[in-house]
Amino acid sequence: MNLATISLAYLKARSLNTLLNIVLLALGVATIVFLLLATAQLDQRMRRDAQGIDLVVGAKGSPMQVILSSIYHLDVPTGNIPYKQALEIAKHRAVKKMIPLALGDSYKGARIVGTTHAYLDHYGAKMAAGKRWENVLDAVIGADLAKRMNLKLGDKFHGAHGLGETGEVHEEHPYTVVGILEHSGTVLDRLVLCSYETVWAMHASHHDIKDINDIANQLNEEEKEFTALLIQYASPIAAAILPRYINNNTDMQAASPAYETARLFSIIGVGVDVLRGFALVLVFSAGLSVFIALYNALNERRYDLAVMRTLGTRPRTLMLLLLFEGLLLALIGGALGIVLGHVFTEVLGHALRMAQQVSVTGWTWVSAEWWVLALAVGVGVIAALIPAWRAYRTDIAGTLARG
Amino acid sequence: MFALRDVHHAYDGKTVLSVPQWQAEQGAQWLMLGPSGSGKTTLLHVLAGILRPSSGQVSVAGQDLGALSASALDHFRGKHIGIVLQRLHLIDSLSVIKNLLLAQYLAGQSQDAGRVREVLASLDLADKANARPHELSFGQAQRVAVARAVVNKPKLLLADEPTSNLDDARCMQVLDLLLTQAKACGATLVIATHDQRIKARVPNQFELGAARV
Numbered sequence: 001m002n003l004a005t006i007s008l009a010y011l012k013a014r015s016l017n018t019l020l021n022i023v024l025l026a027l028g029v030a031t032i033v034f035l036l037l038a039t040a041q042l043d044q045r046m047r048r049d050a051q052g053i054d055l056v057v058g059a060k061g062s063p064m065q066v067i068l069s070s071i072y073h074l075d076v077p078t079g080n081i082p083y084k085q086a087l088e089i090a091k092h093r094a095v096k097k098m099i100p101l102a103l104g105d106s107y108k109g110a111r112i113v114g115t116t117h118a119y120l121d122h123y124g125a126k127m128a129a130g131k132r133w134e135n136v137l138d139a140v141i142g143a144d145l146a147k148r149m150n151l152k153l154g155d156k157f158h159g160a161h162g163l164g165e166t167g168e169v170h171e172e173h174p175y176t177v178v179g180i181l182e183h184s185g186t187v188l189d190r191l192v193l194c195s196y197e198t199v200w201a202m203h204a205s206h207h208d209i210k211d212i213n214d215i216a217n218q219l220n221e222e223e224k225e226f227t228a229l230l231i232q233y234a235s236p237i238a239a240a241i242l243p244r245y246i247n248n249n250t251d252m253q254a255a256s257p258a259y260e261t262a263r264l265f266s267i268i269g270v271g272v273d274v275l276r277g278f279a280l281v282l283v284f285s286a287g288l289s290v291f292i293a294l295y296n297a298l299n300e301r302r303y304d305l306a307v308m309r310t311l312g313t314r315p316r317t318l319m320l321l322l323l324f325e326g327l328l329l330a331l332i333g334g335a336l337g338i339v340l341g342h343v344f345t346e347v348l349g350h351a352l353r354m355a356q357q358v359s360v361t362g363w364t365w366v367s368a369e370w371w372v373l374a375l376a377v378g379v380g381v382i383a384a385l386i387p388a389w390r391a392y393r394t395d396i397a398g399t400l401a402r403g
Numbered sequence: 404m405f406a407l408r409d410v411h412h413a414y415d416g417k418t419v420l421s422v423p424q425w426q427a428e429q430g431a432q433w434l435m436l437g438p439s440g441s442g443k444t445t446l447l448h449v450l451a452g453i454l455r456p457s458s459g460q461v462s463v464a465g466q467d468l469g470a471l472s473a474s475a476l477d478h479f480r481g482k483h484i485g486i487v488l489q490r491l492h493l494i495d496s497l498s499v500i501k502n503l504l505l506a507q508y509l510a511g512q513s514q515d516a517g518r519v520r521e522v523l524a525s526l527d528l529a530d531k532a533n534a535r536p537h538e539l540s541f542g543q544a545q546r547v548a549v550a551r552a553v554v555n556k557p558k559l560l561l562a563d564e565p566t567s568n569l570d571d572a573r574c575m576q577v578l579d580l581l582l583t584q585a586k587a588c589g590a591t592l593v594i595a596t597h598d599q600r601i602k603a604r605v606p607n608q609f610e611l612g613a614a615r616v
Binding site for chain 2: 006013308314396
């Protein structure tokens with residue numbers, strides 16, 4: 001027998017009430033934990049995918065669309081830009097590194113990205129099997145995609161025109177899987193990668209191509225197009241020069257990933273705030289419920305409390321007993337909520353992976369969760385304060401004389 | 404052993420208790436008699452250290468209760484005074500054995516399951532150790548209440564109207580039980596009662612109504 005076992009015995013004695021309080025608290029905590037996990041991972045993924053990319057150059061249109069389509073491969077591109085202009089940008093003294101992207105095709109919903117090996121190097125990609133592409137129609141597959149589509153080295157598949165699931169299939173030129181990437185936690189995990197010449201070849205099918213590997217020399221200059229250029233600045237001063245140069249002197253547009261992702265997060269942030277508010281309401285109604293439960297329990301237990309006093313309990317101990325019950329409810333509810341939050345996140349993350357969006361996992365821990373647990377415990381203790389004070393002030397002789 | 408001297412208690416300006424003097428030797432067995440409303444329960448609470456009288460001196464087992472701080476009094480009560488309340492008030496969320504362990508724990512004693520089983524056995528309750536109070540008959544519950552009062556081997560055992568609502572046979576059983584248990588732990592026994600049936604059994608009697616102002 002000690003305070004903990006007495007508290008537990010009382011919680012067990014009114015198990016339905018206890019369950020209600022725990023569930024309420026757990027749901028609130030779970031929602032907050034889910035938000036923490038999801039936003040932290042989203043934020044981390046978005047940062048990692050955009051890391052080292054100072055500027056994205058694409059066709060005129062929405063700058064956010066340019067960023068979403070070329071860094072995160074989520075939205076459709078704004079259009080294409082001419083090869084010649086891309087080369088000029090690459091030669092600009094403010095540019096340290098330029099990675100071209102040619103988009104437009106997909107395989108069962110996964111995007112096919114025509115680019116250079118620099119794109120792989122940028123994300124530090126390592127091969128899990130096979131090698132990087134050398135020839136036109138060689139394809140390297142991201143880790144998640146390879147797993148989901150069950151693609152292996154040497155497999156052949158046909159790309160479809162467009163980024164949806166229903167585009168016209170390019171029957172004449174099958175891709176060959178020559179490499180599979182290691183999981184990197186970046187956007188590469190869910191892409192099909194190949195040389196940009198491959199993408200050109202796919203869209204130049206009306207030509208009579210003799211040697212497909214020599215495609216670059218057989219196309220007119222106007223037919224050679226990129227979708228976007230990922231640019232790393234040579235120096236900080238470039239930020240002041242290059243975007244203005246591009247926006248003023250070309251019919252392309254420059255979009256800043258840092259600025260656009262910040263804008264995106266401020267839009268998502270409203271939804272996050274609403275959910276967080278909802279979660280806090282849940283937590284505080286749990287607190288209220290704990291308060292009411294303990295307060296009512298005081299009435300049922302006034303004789304128990306008085307008897308405990310006759311058995312030698314100090315008022316302080318009765319107060320601790322009530323506080324302990326609040327604390328115990330909060331700890332159980334909080335812990336259950338944290339577990340639930342992780343499970344929610346994992347289930348949602350699983351669904352998102354199926355839809356091959358940005359992946360989220362429930363099997364990580366963010367340090368802010370300690371604060372959520374502290375919040376739950378704080379609510380439990382505060383809810384128990386008034387009942388505990390009343391227990392402290394139990395009038396033994398008066399109570400016993402009445403009963 | 405206990406001694407009361409010039410004990411008065413007033414409630415809302417009205418005197419509800421007045422005891423000029425009452426002394427008992429250690430191990431003595433007393434009845435506290437008086438009609439309903441004569442202040443028996445109040446006096447019992449004063450003896451138990453639950454209620455501090457408005458004035459007067461109360462000492463139990465040589466200890467002046469008035470000299471103890473609130474928390475020292477709580478501790479003293481837990482350790483040296485056992486009370487059998489009229490309505491028993493067992494803790495229903497806990498099993499019988501846990502009710503007794505609780506009494507040891509709250510009195511600041513070490514929890515001695517051997518002592519608890521010994522007391523339960525002496526009250527013929529060994530097979531009820533894991534029962535919950537609401538599963539017991541009144542007689543069994545009353546014996547548990549006695550067990551709880553004596554488990555810490557008190558110096559003073561108090562019982563409030565233990566035989567009211569009992570038939571003659573049971574009345575004597577309960578009385579025997581209190582007398583035996585008090586003797587077993589060497590406690591001074593005070594039974595507050597208005598039950599005429601038990602008068603013949605306990606020679607030491609303190610009449611309350613007569614002492615009232």
